[in-house]
Amino acid sequence: MIDRVLILGGRGRIGRSVAADLLAHTSANITITGRAASAKTPWQEQLGDQVEFLALNLSDQASLNQAVANANLVIHCAGPFRYRDDQVLRCCIDQGVNYIDVSDDRSFTRTVLKLREAAQAANVTAIVNSGVFPGISNSMVRQAVEQLDSVETIHLSYVVAGSGGAGVTVMRTTFLGLQHPFEVWLDDQWKQVKPYTGRELIDFPPPFGRTGVYWFDMPEAFTLTEAFSAQNVIVKFGSAPDFYNHLTALVANWFPAPLVRHPGFVEALSRVGHSMTAITDRFSGIGVAMQAEVSGEKDGQSARYQSILVHDSTAVAAGCGTGSLAELVLSGQVQKPGVWAVEEALPTHLFEQAMQSRGVTIQQHWL
Structure with missing residues (x-):
């Protein structure tokens, strides 16, 4: 079965970086979303024809339900994060679809962590704060x-x-x-x-x-x-x-x-x-x-x-952080039903392998 990944807010800089990372490290079919099609399509220049675009307004619950139903992983990159709610995660839990979120907002993080038991009951792995910092x-x-x-x-x-x-x-x-x-x-x-x-x-x-x-x-x-x-x-x-x-x-x-x-x-x-x-x-x-x-x-x-x-690029680094988690979730190497911050979901040996495969060097030493 070919994995299907839905990237909400995928036309933005972070969303495009996540999609580019997935193209490089997985064979998943990728769909990115935005509110409407645009004459300006920088994402097409960066990502090419391997990525599909879907016009999607997140306030349209029926369309959101259908889009999530067609994916086995949803990656939420749409901002601004300060005004987010838990609607998309709840939709994923209802449909048994795994979820990753790049949000770096404290209030949003507290809100979605309250859904841990619901995600566990649905066997859904949800990881939040997935980019570069946090991530x-x-x-x-x-x-x-x-x-x-x-x-x-x-x-x-x-x-x-x-x-x-x-x-x-x-x-x-x-x-x-x-x-x-x-x-x-x-x-x-x-x-x-x-x-x-x-x-x-x-x-x-x-x-x-x-x-x-x-x-x-x-x-x-x-x-x-x-x-x-x-x-x-x-x-x-x-x-x-x-x-x-x-x-x-x-x-x-x-x-x-x-x-x-x-x-x-x-x-x-x-x-x-x-x-x-x-x-x-x-x-x-x-x-x-x-x-x-x-x-x-x-x-x-x-x-x-x-x-x-x-x-040398914050946006690309954020793509590496989120893309590596997505790769590990899709491959089944990270399976932890519930809603978790990255440090609770990702074992260190898998983190180190993912960074090495992306050429990301982390210097470590005792002081």
């Missing part, structure tokens, strides 16, 4: 945690160059993440922090170098807390060039809160930001660097283990 980053943490006997602190740092190769939707997600304080796990308790505060300078490998990272609302801040018994889980994000960090911090901490939360203002910021990165991408690149540092004990002694990844 590959979560597996890097698991990889490091497994080197230690006990864990005290998990510290994740991300930096993206320019647009990261993504579109306006990812820009919207970034600015939507500035709207409200959020909770982080510090000293064995939840504490509230403001977005884009707590600047730290991290020494990333070239071409990034020493770069600022800030508190940012990410779902791995709580999924890693639940998966591993750490006293602290720190997740921080930054942009390159560094002046983008200062502009974002200005918006988050100095602009009036009602303005930052206004949809029109968010849309304007997203459009302006995307236009700016279209210029700076030419010299900054569109890559990503991630550092996962885990401290704890090994053989009765204090120890720290670090994993580092650098990739």
Whole structure:
């Protein structure tokens, strides 16, 4: 039987990267969706005739049901993630179809994790936060945690160059993440922090170098807390060039809160930001660097283990993260009925094999 994969929001940068990864590593039939057909078809130039297009409005329940019924894996890449609900996952559970989601929104993640028992009863494997961060980053943490006997602190740092190769939707997600304080796990308790505060300078490998990272609302801040018994889980994000960090911090901490939360203002910021990165991408690149540092004990002694990844395209890296999970689910190597974050669903040996097959290098060492 030939596998059939439905990629919702597949015309976007992330969706196209996921489809390209599946074309390279599986023989699945792939259908990507968008609200309507368009005269501009960059996905056809990238993916060719092996991929079909389906016009699909997710609010049309009957059409969604039919599209899901024709697939044995649904990959949800449509944004903005902040406004998602669990409609698509519920549809997959009802029809017994496996599900993967690239969303990086904390509220959405909490919502779909509540469907774990329903997915288990339907024998559906559902994996969320599947891209690069969260996604590959979560597996890097698991990889490091497994080197230690006990864990005290998990510290994740991300930096993206320019647009990261993504579109306006990812820009919207970034600015939507500035709207409200959020909770982080510090000293064995939840504490509230403001977005884009707590600047730290991290020494990333070239071409990034020493770069600022800030508190940012990410779902791995709580999924890693639940998966591993750490006293602290720190997740921080930054942009390159560094002046983008200062502009974002200005918006988050100095602009009036009602303005930052206004949809029109968010849309304007997203459009302006995307236009700016279209210029700076030419010299900054569109890559990503991630550092996962885990401290704890090994053989009765204090120890720290670090994993580092650098990739020249954030969007392609996200495609690798999601595409590798899809490949493993389709092949039956990952079968875990329920709804799970990546670090709970993907064994480290399979993660390492998938990254190696894609030429993704993760540096690991003791500190």
